[in-house]
Amino acid sequence: MSDIIKQETGANITPAERTRDNPTFTPRFDIFEKDDELILWGDLPGVSAENLNIDFEKKELTIHGRVMPRSSGTQCLMAEYGVGDFYRTFAIGESIDTEKISAELKNGVLTLHLPKTEAVKPRKIAVTAD
């Protein structure tokens, strides 16, 4: 793991206490590094754009998707997964241009683009011949 994303901080910090009685799950994420950016894909099924909060503060990127209960008032026959909010935090290293972080949400998948700063982008050095 490079130091671009140093670690996941979910276990080290105590997030603000919640006021809603809704279970919270850690969403699954893929992290892919390209020459000029880092791409994060996260599974957030059931989260709409208006219920998704992405905050960047103190070098931490926090993803919180709120999910409303979907099967209330009915009789449950089989439950293989729980429905609840999604929460995850990533620590972002110095080499990310945090001003330019962008995010899109489609069909329950969040795509985060974290562009690298100019200083860490690989550069090809032109060799001049006499």
Place this chain on the structure above:
Amino acid sequence: MFFTRWSPWNDLQSEMSRLQSEVNRLFGRYGSADGKSGIPGYPPINIWEDEDQLFVEAELPGMELDDLEIYVNGGNQLSLKGERKQPGDNDGTWHRRERGYGKFARIVELPHLVDADQVNANFKHGVLTIMLPKQAASKPRKIEVKAE
């Protein structure tokens, strides 16, 4: 057996991983708290009902309704087929790969006979919900008790 040596470290490790998986099973998202063990097939499915319909729900983030094949066979069998494609290209490095990809197929036995012609499905924010109307024979009936 001949080459196996007892090591307290190995023993401790396997004990720890056993404990870990037990805890995951009990408290994890995909475990079943009701004591039924085992990993469900993919995709995990929730089923609930009201008087007239069965609702089958599966989380399939990143898929389109067109990528899915949904069939009802024999009135009480639901089959779900599809493929989740992997994003990204080869021009980079993976740091983390927690999400799964590939083809899947799952058949679930439904607790009621359903009317296969009236099945509806909707797909929103990566959550598939299939609404299956129960056959009349499967609906609860109120039995009138006549008093003499």
